[in-house]
Amino acid sequence: MVGGHWNLVVIPSRLGIARNRACRSSCRPTKFGIDLQVNSGNAKGAAMANKKTTLGFIGAGQMAKALAGGFVRAGLVAAEDIWAADPSPASRDAFAQAVPGCQFADSNRTVAQNVNVLVLAVKPQYMNEALASVRGAVGGEHLVISIAAGVPLAALAAGLGETTRLVRVMPNTPCLVGQAASGFSANSAATEADRLLVAELIGAVGRAFAVDEKLLDAVTGLSGSGPAFVYVMIEALADGGVQMGLPRDVAAALAAQTVRGAAEMVLSTGEHPAALKDKVASPGGTTIAGLAALEAAGVRPALIGAVRAATERSVTLGQEAQRAQSGGK
Numbered sequence: 001m002v003g004g005h006w007n008l009v010v011i012p013s014r015l016g017i018a019r020n021r022a023c024r025s026s027c028r029p030t031k032f033g034i035d036l037q038v039n040s041g042n043a044k045g046a047a048m049a050n051k052k053t054t055l056g057f058i059g060a061g062q063m064a065k066a067l068a069g070g071f072v073r074a075g076l077v078a079a080e081d082i083w084a085a086d087p088s089p090a091s092r093d094a095f096a097q098a099v100p101g102c103q104f105a106d107s108n109r110t111v112a113q114n115v116n117v118l119v120l121a122v123k124p125q126y127m128n129e130a131l132a133s134v135r136g137a138v139g140g141e142h143l144v145i146s147i148a149a150g151v152p153l154a155a156l157a158a159g160l161g162e163t164t165r166l167v168r169v170m171p172n173t174p175c176l177v178g179q180a181a182s183g184f185s186a187n188s189a190a191t192e193a194d195r196l197l198v199a200e201l202i203g204a205v206g207r208a209f210a211v212d213e214k215l216l217d218a219v220t221g222l223s224g225s226g227p228a229f230v231y232v233m234i235e236a237l238a239d240g241g242v243q244m245g246l247p248r249d250v251a252a253a254l255a256a257q258t259v260r261g262a263a264e265m266v267l268s269t270g271e272h273p274a275a276l277k278d279k280v281a282s283p284g285g286t287t288i289a290g291l292a293a294l295e296a297a298g299v300r301p302a303l304i305g306a307v308r309a310a311t312e313r314s315v316t317l318g319q320e321a322q323r324a325q326s327g328g329k
Contacts (some may be wrong), residue, residue: 150317180206
């Protein structure tokens with residue numbers, strides 16, 4: 001903790017990268033820790049900052065659709081500068097509806113040949129096939145972003161080449177409504193301008209946090225899988241309301257709004273959740289009685305265990321991807 005608050009490295013949701021001028025990096029403390037300021041860095045980075053961004057998606061599923069739509073709405077990329085390839089007609093149709101004016105290709109290779117930022121939006125088990133499909137078409141002019149859970153930068157580099165500029169991102173499904181909580185990490189070949197561009201792109205659909213790659217599995221376990229854990233909490237709260245006589249629709253709306261409001265209190269005040277909890281729990285009151293029931297039921301260790309289990313599964317997925325990359329050795 002720093003000054004009574006969590007020590008987080010935060011990338012603002014809209015960086016406003018200066019694309020036509022170089023600027024020095026700077027950091028300043030905020031209520032959430034360190035706010036990384038804009039930096040287009042060296043000549044190579046400045047050149048990237050000045051270059052028009054064209055985006056390609058290998059895979060056009062729900063996450064790809066949400067990201068592309070957010071990028072366009074934020075004015076970061078024009079719809080006509082977005083390409084996509086996906087074998088599913090339904091996915092292509094949904095993507096086209098979300099990003100009117102985008103372009104589709106019959107092959108992943110064609111997508112790569114028409115863009116300078118390539119997003120690998122396939123499931124982990126299909127990553128090797130995706131990498132093979134664009135190998136040779138990806139060069140020094142490309143930045144490659146992977147949103148596949150558990151697939152490490154080393155596996156991506158093994159498939160595309162060690163000099164490939166790579167950034168691994170772990171978004172979550174609330175990016176569909178512009179409220180993502182994402183972590184990202186770049187390899188050594190990526191420039192500072194690459195990292196800032198990714199931060200701005202991902203920040204257009206929520207909040208983006210730069211972390212060491214070794215922590216991305218924990219990001220996957222917490223924020224990647226976390227929405228499902230919260231949905232269970234909302235469902236259970238609503239069921240409790242129904243049990244106590246509330247109509248189902250009212251109980252569900254009250255539960256969801258309560259979670260939304262509590263989350264906003266944490267983010268806007270910067271106070272520790274425990275401090276905010278104590279402000280609600282009056283001595284001998286209703287809230288402390290409910291909290292005691294939660295503790296007796298083991299809710300806290302259950303949630304901690306859920307994050308741990310999801311994190312460990314992410315690690316396993318990464319290990320499987322690396323074994324597949326090396327031919328099962």
